[in-house]
């Protein structure tokens with residue numbers, strides 16, 4: 001900087017008082033390294049001791065927190081019972097979170113950051129965020145506490161309360177992960193009568209200039225859904241999924257020493273999910289190379305024995321923030337530009353829509369509607385989930401395969417979650433809180449902000465039409481249209497009544513009959529009501545009796 005006139009120097013922002021400054025006495029020698037506008041501010045900084053909390057789903061090594069190492073900053077990560085016990089999680093979910101947290105801890109340590117890590121069975125671990133933080137503040141005399149915006153309402157509230165109760169100053173910063181801020185959807189919808197994902201999706205595409213030419217989408221068309229709903233052709237063998245044979249025995253041993261209740265199975269020497277950013281990026285590369293060319297076409301397809309088809313299985317990595325939605329989208333666009341002959345635009349748009357559209361929209365709804373959303377039950381459903389939801393032991397082939405793979409991999413793809421398990425739960429009138437607890441527990445990617453809005457909202461219509469404009473329910477004909485489940489099922493897809501009648505058929509009509517007061521005027525399902533009203537009285541009675549029989553014997557289906 002020698003020779004540069006002081007008035008030509010760029011200004012900096014003081015790390016402490018946050019005011020711009022351009023001049024310090026010894027600026028010629030030190031300007032590059034100067035962080036504070038005055039000695040006073042520098043002293044204030046070096047005297048302070050900052051504690052920063054990293055939650056289990058905040059493993060974002062690109063966060064600006066980690067740009068520089070500061071001796072006076074200590075990070076803390078914790079494996080705690082308040083997080084393992086709020087619902088019965090799949091064992092792979094607990095192991096997956098703790099393994100990824102452990103990897104992130106090692107990464108931060110190797111980069112020279114100060115990190116305290118509470119292992120599950122450490123004696124000093126008081127098993128809650130609040131207690132551990134209070135203990136640390138007392139033991140190490142921290143003068144300031146910071147955390148990143150949590151994605152869960154429950155934790156957001158708990159940390160706000162904690163900050164009120166501690167005697168030191170505190171601050172919350174953005175998690176720097178999503179395209180939109182927490183309240184951006186609320187602002188976008190202000191004054192609008194209807195909620196529509198499509199318009200929010202278009203707004204984000206424009207704002208972030210994703211696949212745009214000026215104000216218009218580059219192909220002139222926004223939506224390719226109509227090209228994207230194909231059944232998997234017979235004899236089409238999808239590429240085998242990339243899995244990581246991670247050895248997670250040590251983490252599992254620690255969990256097994258406790259009385260934490262879990263569901264599902266695990267092979268500890270061959271854990272399939274990515275454990276860190278490097279593996280997450282490998283999974284992304286695999287998806288782009290092998291799956292993206294077919295993603296859109298088969299995103300609603302289902303097949304027995306194929307647990308992930310052409311889906312990305314990136315939700316775990318994304319939700320823990322090991323990778324960011326922006327880098328996923330940018331790489332997908334680069335891949336499409338590199339291989340235009342192999343990757344049709346509709347495949348790319350289908351994928352971009354899931355991440356920029358649905359994921360951001362769902363999060364926006366969560367922050368707009370919580371905490372009321374968690375208690376919504378539009379149809380006043382009170383039923384209990386049948387016991388085979390925890391074993392997969394049912395004669396219904398579609399449910400058997402979906403549940404068994406969920407127990408085996410802690411994963412089912414979207415259309416299985418929506419149109420198999422979710423569809424059945426809604427048709428059977430199950431209490432949405434029961435359904436929520438099942439989804440929140442069983443899937444490796446289940447974090448409340450994205451689980452509850454999808455389950456209670458999109459799948460169970462318990463919000464009365466906030467997330468979706470009509471309930472996602474179907475009879476066997478849709479399931480047969482999109483899958484290869486029905487052919488080898490005990491039940492007959494074409495029968496509505498009788499011993500072998502597919503339960504989806506009668507339950508589907510019972511659903512419409514039972515909720516005619518709430519749904520009868522919905523224009524999107526008018527056709528179903530026309531068909532139902534035109535049906536002969538005897539036929540209707542037989543269907544309703546069949547449905548009632550199935551509901552009374554739900555555990556035996």
Ligand SMILES: Cc1cc2nc3c(=O)[nH]c(=O)nc-3n(C[C@H](O)[C@H](O)[C@H](O)COP(=O)(O)OP(=O)(O)OC[C@H]3O[C@@H](n4cnc5c(N)ncnc54)[C@H](O)[C@@H]3O)c2cc1C
Nearest residue numbers: 311312313314315354359413414417418445446451454459
């Ligand atoms: C009843 C129900 C419960 C669900 N619970 C969860 C959950 O707990 N956690 C979760 O991440 N997703 C949930 N989803 C959304 C979706 O099913 C999963 O994100 C997806 O199956 C994850 O697999 P994937 O990564 O292979 O997705 P892909 O099919 O490859 O899609 C790519 C990405 O798009 C995003 N995405 C796609 N659909 C949605 C959606 N509806 N909402 C939010 N993001 C979406 C995900 O980040 C996903 O990784 C749920 C859907 C339903 C119907």
Ligand code: SF4
Nearest residue numbers: 396398476486489502
């Ligand atoms: S016949 Fe019915 S129960 Fe059997 S797989 Fe088809 S939809 Fe599922």
